[in-house]
Amino acid sequence: MSTKSQEVEALVGQKYRHGFVTxxxxxxxxxGLDEDVVAAISKxxxxxxxxLNWRLKAFRHWQGxxxxxxxxxxxxxxxxxxxxYYSAPKAPANAPKSLDEVDPxxxxxxxxxxxxxHERARLAGVAVDAVFDSVSVATTFKExxxxxxxxxxxxxxxVRDHPQLxxxxxxxxxxxxxNFFAALNSAVFSDGSFVYVPPGVRCPMELxxxxxxxxxxxxxxxxxxxxxxxxxxxxxxxGCTAPMRDExxxxxxxxxxxxxxxxxxxxxxxxxxxxxxxxxxxGIYNFVTKRGECRGRNSKISWTQVETGSAITWKYxxxxxxxxxxxxxxxxxxxxxxxxxxxxxxxxxxxxxxxxSTIVSKGISAGHAENTYRGLVKILPxxxxxxxxxxxxxxxxxxxxxAHTFPYMxxxxxxxxxxxxxxxxxxGEDQLFYCLQRGISAEDAVNMIVSGFCKVVFKELxxxxxxxxxxLLSVSLEGAVG
Amino acid sequence: xxxxxxxxxxxxxxxxxxxxQPIREQAMQxxxxxxxxxxxxxxxxxxxxxxxxxxxxxxxxxxxxGTLDPNAALSLVDGTQRAATMIMINGAAxxxxxxxxxxxxxxxxxxxxxxxxxxxxxxxxxxxxxxDQRRWVLLNTALFDDGxxxxxxxxxxxxxxxxxxxxxxxxxxxxxxxIIIDAAPGSSATIIEHHVTHGEFAPLSxxxxxxxxxxxxxxxxxxxYATSAGATHLDALxxxxxxxxxxxxxxxxxxxxxVRSSLDVYLNQSGASLESHALLVGHGDRHVDCVNIxxxxxxxxxxxxxxxxxxxxxxxxxxxxxxxxxxGAVHSDSQQSCRGLLLSPSAEIDTRPQLEIHADExxxxxxxxxxxxxxxxxxxxxxxxxxxxxxQSLLVYAFLADVLTGMSVTSARSAxxxxxxxxxxxxxxxxxxx
Numbered sequence: 033m034s035t036k037s038q039e040v041e042a043l044v045g046q047k048y049r050h051g052f053v054t055x056x057x058x059x060x061x062x063x064g065l066d067e068d069v070v071a072a073i074s075k076x077x078x079x080x081x082x083x084l085n086w087r088l089k090a091f092r093h094w095q096g097x098x099x100x101x102x103x104x105x106x107x108x109x110x111x112x113x114x115x116x117y118y119s120a121p122k123a124p125a126n127a128p129k130s131l132d133e134v135d136p137x138x139x140x141x142x143x144x145x146x147x148x149x150h151e152r153a154r155l156a157g158v159a160v161d162a163v164f165d166s167v168s169v170a171t172t173f174k175e176x177x178x179x180x181x182x183x184x185x186x187x188x189x190x191v192r193d194h195p196q197l198x199x200x201x202x203x204x205x206x207x208x209x210x211n212f213f214a215a216l217n218s219a220v221f222s223d224g225s226f227v228y229v230p231p232g233v234r235c236p237m238e239l240x241x242x243x244x245x246x247x248x249x250x251x252x253x254x255x256x257x258x259x260x261x262x263x264x265x266x267x268x269x270x271g272c273t274a275p276m277r278d279e280x281x282x283x284x285x286x287x288x289x290x291x292x293x294x295x296x297x298x299x300x301x302x303x304x305x306x307x308x309x310x311x312x313x314x315g316i317y318n319f320v321t322k323r324g325e326c327r328g329r330n331s332k333i334s335w336t337q338v339e340t341g342s343a344i345t346w347k348y349x350x351x352x353x354x355x356x357x358x359x360x361x362x363x364x365x366x367x368x369x370x371x372x373x374x375x376x377x378x379x380x381x382x383x384x385x386x387x388x389s390t391i392v393s394k395g396i397s398a399g400h401a402e403n404t405y406r407g408l409v410k411i412l413p414x415x416x417x418x419x420x421x422x423x424x425x426x427x428x429x430x431x432x433x434x435a436h437t438f439p440y441m442x443x444x445x446x447x448x449x450x451x452x453x454x455x456x457x458x459x460g461e462d463q464l465f466y467c468l469q470r471g472i473s474a475e476d477a478v479n480m481i482v483s484g485f486c487k488v489v490f491k492e493l494x495x496x497x498x499x500x501x502x503x504l505l506s507v508s509l510e511g512a513v514g
Numbered sequence: 515x516x517x518x519x520x521x522x523x524x525x526x527x528x529x530x531x532x533x534x535q536p537i538r539e540q541a542m543q544x545x546x547x548x549x550x551x552x553x554x555x556x557x558x559x560x561x562x563x564x565x566x567x568x569x570x571x572x573x574x575x576x577x578x579x580g581t582l583d584p585n586a587a588l589s590l591v592d593g594t595q596r597a598a599t600m601i602m603i604n605g606a607a608x609x610x611x612x613x614x615x616x617x618x619x620x621x622x623x624x625x626x627x628x629x630x631x632x633x634x635x636x637x638x639x640x641x642x643x644x645x646d647q648r649r650w651v652l653l654n655t656a657l658f659d660d661g662x663x664x665x666x667x668x669x670x671x672x673x674x675x676x677x678x679x680x681x682x683x684x685x686x687x688x689x690x691x692x693i694i695i696d697a698a699p700g701s702s703a704t705i706i707e708h709h710v711t712h713g714e715f716a717p718l719s720x721x722x723x724x725x726x727x728x729x730x731x732x733x734x735x736x737x738x739y740a741t742s743a744g745a746t747h748l749d750a751l752x753x754x755x756x757x758x759x760x761x762x763x764x765x766x767x768x769x770x771x772x773v774r775s776s777l778d779v780y781l782n783q784s785g786a787s788l789e790s791h792a793l794l795v796g797h798g799d800r801h802v803d804c805v806n807i808x809x810x811x812x813x814x815x816x817x818x819x820x821x822x823x824x825x826x827x828x829x830x831x832x833x834x835x836x837x838x839x840x841x842g843a844v845h846s847d848s849q850q851s852c853r854g855l856l857l858s859p860s861a862e863i864d865t866r867p868q869l870e871i872h873a874d875e876x877x878x879x880x881x882x883x884x885x886x887x888x889x890x891x892x893x894x895x896x897x898x899x900x901x902x903x904x905x906q907s908l909l910v911y912a913f914l915a916d917v918l919t920g921m922s923v924t925s926a927r928s929a930x931x932x933x934x935x936x937x938x939x940x941x942x943x944x945x946x947x948x
Contacts, residue, residue: 102556413859428874432841437869441884446856449885456871456878 061118067091070219073118077188077222080195083202090208090218097212103375104404104436105344107317110282117220117253180236182266183228187255190226197228201259205288205325205352213284213346214321217253221286224255229264229295238494240269254285260295262328267298269497281306283342285320293328293355298336302497305341312371312400315343322349323379326358326387334361335378336492338501343372348406350379353387353415360389363489367505368401368433377407377424377438382415382448393424394486397433404436411448418448426456427485479505519549521570522688526656533628537639542656544642548649555646560832560864561774561803566718566746574687574717576606576659578679582712590708590738590926591675597706599675600662604682604717605691607662618670618703624661624692635663638694638724640752647776647805650748654690654722661692666701666731673704673923680741682715691721695735697759699728704923706736709747709770716745723751727759727786734762734922738930740769743798747772753779755786764921765792767802768933777806781815781846791917792821793930796829796861797937805834810846810876817847822917823854824910824938825861836868837880843873850880855887855913887913910938 061072070091074084099110177184183194191198208218229235260266283305289297299322308315318341324333335349345368351360362378380389389409397403405424426435437454459481467477482505483490490498515523526542550567551558582601591597598616600608607623608614614621627635642652662676678691695705707723719741727733741747747770753761767773779788794802808817823831837848854863867880887909895905914934921927 426869426871428871428876431844431874433874434841434870434872436871437880438866439868439882440864440866441882442862442864443854443856443884444862446859446861446886448856450883451885452867452880452882454867454869454880456869456876458874458876 060116063116064113065115065117065220069117073220073222076118077191079191082195082199083191086203086208087219090215091220093209094212094215094219097215099212103346103406104402104438105346105373105375107344107373110317112216115282118222176236180233181230182233182235183226184239185226187221187224187226187257190257194226194228197259198226198257201257201288201290203288205290205323206286206321211321213319214286217255217284217286217321221253221255224257224285226256227258227266227268229260229266231261232263233261234264235266238267238269240271252281252283252285254283256285256287257290258288258297258299259290260292260297260331262293262295264292265296267300267494269300269302269494271302271304271497282317283319285322287320287322287349289324289333291324291326291328291331291333291358294330295328296332296334297324298334299324299349300493300497301335301337301339302493302501303337303339303341303345306343307341307372308343308370310370310399312343315372316341318342318345318347320347322347323352324350324360325352326355326360326384328358329355329384330357331355332359332361334363334492336363336489337365337376338489338493338497338505339364339366339374339376340505342374345372345374345376347376348378350381351389352381352383353389354383355387356384357386358384359387362389362391362393363492364393365396365486365489365501365505366393366403366405367396368398368403370399370401372399372401374402375404375406377405379408380410380420382409382411382418382420384415386417387415388419389421391420391422391424392488393422394489395424395426395435396429396482396485397426397435398429400432402434402436404438405454406438408440408442409450409452411443411445411450413444415445416447418445420448420450422452424454425485426454427482428456428458516550516567517570518567519546521572522653522657525571525573529657532625533632534635534639537636538656541642541652544644545649545652545656548644548652551646551649555649557647557776557805557834560830561772561801569686571686571688571718573657573659574604574680574682574689576604578603578681579683579713582679590706590929591673591923597673597675599677601677601679602662602691602693603679604687604689605658605661605678605719605721607660611662616674617672618666618668618701619674620665620667622663624658624663624694627663638696638726647778647807648750650720651722651750651752654692654720654750658690658692658722661694663694664696664705666695666697666703666733668698668701670701670703673706673926675706675708678707678709678719678721679712680709680716680719680745680747681712682717685715687715687717689717689719691719693721693723695723695725695733697725697727697731697733699756700730701728702732704734706738706923706926708736708738708740709749710740711742711745716742719745719747719749721747721749723749725751725753725761727753727755727761729756729783730758731756732760734764736764736766736921736923736926737775738766738768739773739775740933741773742769743771743800745770748774750776751778753777753788755779755781755783755788757783758785760787762789762920763791764917765790765794765804766930767792767794767804768930768937770800770802772801774803775805777804779806779808779817781808781810781817782812784812784814786812787816788818789920790817790819791920792819792833793914793917793934794821794823794831794833795934795937796823796825796827796831796863798827798829800829802829803832803834807836807838808848810837810839810843810848813843814845815843815847817849819850819852820917820920821852822914823852823863823865824857824914825854825863826857826938828858828860830862830864832864834866834868835880836866836870837878839871839873839876839878841872844875846873846876846878848876848878850882852880852882853913854882854884855910856884857886857910907938911935
């Protein structure tokens, strides 16, 4: 199709809108990693002994591990000794108690991103635990949540105030020895979010955290732990943008979800980190381990993600379905443009009886990008009556991009039913023609068709994010007709 | 270095040099460097060769102990249909290969061709590859004693049956059968490779078939594995297709203890089309691992893959299929359909239908399912008065019929059908019903 290829290139070549750097003094450790660094991080955060031991154990294990090579992505070797493993905005001696006390420069950063923290948070009824680099800066709506008994705080606060919960649940879903990046994270994680919803409580509002990566040469190692006790339910939103930077930045986060009997967790992500420029220079390496465990019967964990950023994405939000009748869901839109590489998908491990999982993955590639879906559905012998449905569709825009589908299905129980469907195609010329002849511009037509392609995932997003996701998609792809 | 590797190296050192020495040398060095594939190699993920690696192998002799049933070669075509036959024992080409006259074919042993037309032969030895699904081909290239070269010269209607007989004098022997099929432009033929065992011991069989289809050539090719329960069979098939050529390929796993079957197809020029059918039957404690890789390397190429897998008892069936669409191979049209049926609580089916696509104007889709018999269908049959056993057998049979109906050699089809039914639960009921 030769429709206005120059126009298309101009649109595809849009610069990253959220690229800027805020000058805030950082309190960083020098680059490098050894046991002293791990101990220093732990000490800076005044952690109890058990956590230090836990970190050191993870670190020792990590030293014996090799970086995995199986993903369908290519990048220059990472020098783990050239990364600074701790960076916190230098706050005045006494930490801010309200938004008014927060560094105005920081607030201005959020302003530029279109997140008027106090206003938007109040209007949207969202509690925002904004993570700037690695330390929580402001937490809102704590009181309202406190009344309901919900604990929603930064990970370091949780370590200080609820060490017994941390000790009980940390690393039980993603063990510190799970994989290379999870082990690294376990050793050096700086901060993150912690949520505990007590039994029978329905969290009164959507919980949200905005992650940003700032300070040059800083790897960010978030750790998120969400626990929904018996009969509890919670919806957690995570969104990311990052400033423009030429040097690759490593991000190796770990997210653990635990759902006990009859509990529900909905985890939504909009990820828009700096994807590198149009020549593939720079960008974030997003190597994340996300896993949820449906521990109790009738529990449910649902992952929804919209991935438009990062130079390399390596991410498989998974569900371990242990409890009887538990449900796992995965809805994903992954967009890769220019030289972005995405290797993403999910794992559904069916252990309990009558467990169900649904996977819907939509991949869009444009430019020279590589977009891979990689998913595992594993039915263990005890998972009688287990059910899985998987659908993964890929949309190709342009002759130089690539889309891959690598599903794995391992079935060890004859009463299980596993179904997988996949298709790969470009935007139909007939669809485009239909829109054009009705007076819709090529650009709007493509937008419409792509939105339609992703609709089934977007409708799973909470309201606030659905709008943001649509905008992100337009920015990333507008008019990218091949 | 494990025992198997050491023994293969010893065989390599012991064999005299021949005209293919440079190619063999290269392949052997690469094989020794890479070693046997392990479960950390992607296409060997579900097949464990550790017990094989611990054995040491000797070359199997190209002769048979005892006498072979003279009609064995025709068992698939049951004598009613005219068919030409050739017999290869442990990979050795028949002694009179060079003098065999079959209408529409030019036949010779690879050894004598290498003396006659060395240059022509070389094009059937692709450059050594590190790809793990081609690991055993390296060993085959290095160690095959002699093989069969078949040139299809015109349009042949009579099917040609090649009977591969594995027969060992003792345990721990290995054979490396090699066949080259070269279809001239415009030719057409049907070739059936039938793998059986004879006698008490079955050597490890590491077979390789290389097929090159000329412009507009047509080939219907069958691989039927009907070896004994203890046999280990590693089989690799490679097909290169030129403009407008059509290939219909059937892989039928009915026997063997460990069967590893790979298919590599290269649709090199536009208009080439492939239809691949696989019927994988897991029975007893059989392990069947089937890996298909289809590469669309030119525009307007077409591939269809159908696989039906059944696993009963404690068997394990693996079906891997990958479609690669190279950059520039626009208007490629590819479909994969893979369905698995689990008949026992201790059986396992693993499947990986993969797409790797580097071009935008393509139509690629795949579907895969694993499950048990549809309870609704079963109910329907029961409600019409069939007893449960019959209903189940009927549904299992219907599940397999998709692949069987595509076969144009009717006698082979009914022979395979009958052998299949024999391995299904309640086979007697099904036979009576038919």
